[in-house]
Amino acid sequence: NAGVMQNPRHLVRRRGQEARLRCSPMKGHSHVYWYRQLPEEGLKFMVYLQKENIIDESGMPKERFSAEFPKEGPSILRIQQVVRGDSAAYFCASSPYRGPQPQHFGDGTRLSIL
């Protein structure tokens, strides 16, 4: 697909554990977006990051969720003390610069909470 790499593809965690989802944007892309897709729901925006900066985190729950995009390495979406309701597909998208450019998506990480 578009070349955005996400891992792991599937992640299983028990309630109370931490989940770390990684996203490497397409080459040359410095803007990263995270979305969550719940069953029967559309994709919901969570957070928009540039290198070392969180630009907009208005869609991210205030507690337990955090995101970063360091100078070196992938973007990380971190969920602490996971609960059953966190079970979803988490997609990362990237774009080369701020709009209007289409965002290209990775294959997603399917998070299951036992």
Place this chain on the structure above:
Amino acid sequence: EDKVVQSPLSLVVHEGDTVTLNCSYEVTNFRSLLWYKQEKKAPTFLFMLTSSGIEKKSGRLSSILDKKELSSILNITATQTGDSAIYLCAVENSGGSNYKLTFGKGTLLTVNP
């Protein structure tokens, strides 16, 4: 709050049929409307529309935006089984410093042989 509504939610057709998928939106600071195709994995980009009345085409797929009616349609002619997928419509909001996408719930298209 920004809102995107797609219709129908699901559609079953036979190969060779033509389909029209609809998307309507309410968004502050509209920037663009995008169509994606989602099979098992990543949503793959189809079209980005910014100007009203200008049709974009890619093979058997075409799309057009109507800013007056706050809507867009995606047409697929001579459908094939490989067109079976969820088609997602999203609008881009350029308010402030962010360009987040607001998605509809999608239209599930099934093309039977």
